[in-house]
Each structure stands twice: as structure tokens, then as C-alpha cells.
Amino acid sequence: MSSKPLIQQIDQIGRYSVAIIFICAGLISFIWNDHTLAINKLTPLNLSPVSTHFLFYGLIVMDILFGLLLLFTKNPIIPILCFCIVTGYTLVISFIMPSLLLDPFGILLKNIPILSWLITLILIQKERA
Incomplete structure (x- = not known):
């Protein structure tokens, strides 16, 4: 049995x-x-080529940054921002590629458990406050 509380x-x-x-x-x-x-998958957003590249690479950096923030900080706002x-x-x-809603591999459906984990983290932070 672990000495850490379950929560x-x-x-x-x-x-x-x-x-x-x-x-x-x-x-x-x-x-x-x-x-x-x-x-090219971002073209339905009708952004300029420069903006599209900036968005693509910015989202990559954002994903990595928020992953690291989740790992190394206990800031209660991070799970909310990730949500x-x-x-x-x-x-x-869903808007630019609605066919993914019915994807047999559940590409978008897999976000539901991720959102559930994030809600759990948010509630834990709220309980600690």
C-alpha cells in the first residue's frame, strides 16, 4: 500500500x-x-500561408509547452487551459474535417477520456483550494 493518499x-x-x-x-x-x-489540412481556415505555418508550428510548441507545464508545475490554471x-x-x-467524427479509429472520440482526465484534475485542484 502506498503512503500517498489516493487523491x-x-x-x-x-x-x-x-x-x-x-x-x-x-x-x-x-x-x-x-x-x-x-x-494543407488547415486551408479551410482561409489563413495566409505565413499565418498557416505560424499556426501549425505554434500549436506544436503549445502542445509540448503545456505537456511540460502539467509535468513540472502544480499551477491550478494549467489543467483548465489544457481543457x-x-x-x-x-x-x-470537427468543423474543418467533419469526416473525422465518424473515423473508425476514433481520432476525435479519443479526446473524451482526455477531457475527463482534465476535469478530474480541475476538480482535484478545486478540492485542494
Whole structure:
């Protein structure tokens, strides 16, 4: 039996899980993804080419940064901001690529458990306050 209270263990599992997802998503997008293909998927947003590139690389940096913040800080605003990011991603992607809503691999549906973890982290922070 661990000496850490259960709520603290849940907090750590949630933070590590979501942080790994954010960091890996950023790194995979930067290292292994076809940047041209990914940037072309943003064309429905009707941004200039410079803005599209800035958005693409900015989102990569944001994912990695928020993953690291989840890992190394206990700032209660970070899970709230991560919740907003995942919700925003889901809504925008649903709008520009609605076919992903019915994707057989559940690309967007996988955001539901991530949002659930983030809600859990938010509630834990609220309980501690």
C-alpha cells in the first residue's frame, strides 16, 4: 500500500497521462509528420500561408509547452487551459474535417477520456483550494 493518499495518486496519474499525450502529439507532429500535408489540412481556415505555418508550428510548441507545464508545475490554471485547448482542437477539427467524427479509429472520440482526465484534475485542484 502506498503512503500517498489516493487523491494524490490520481492527480499524478492524470497529470502524467495527459502530459505524455500533449508532449508526444507535439513531437510526433514536428518530427514524423509530413508538414506540408498537415499544413494543407488547415486551408479551410482561409489563413495566409505565413499565418498557416505560424499556426501549425505554434500549436506544436503549445502542445509540448503545456505537456511540460502539467509535468513540472502544480499551477491550478494549467489543467483548465489544457481543457480549453483540447475542446478547441476538437471543435475546430470537427468543423474543418467533419469526416473525422465518424473515423473508425476514433481520432476525435479519443479526446473524451482526455477531457475527463482534465476535469478530474480541475476538480482535484478545486478540492485542494
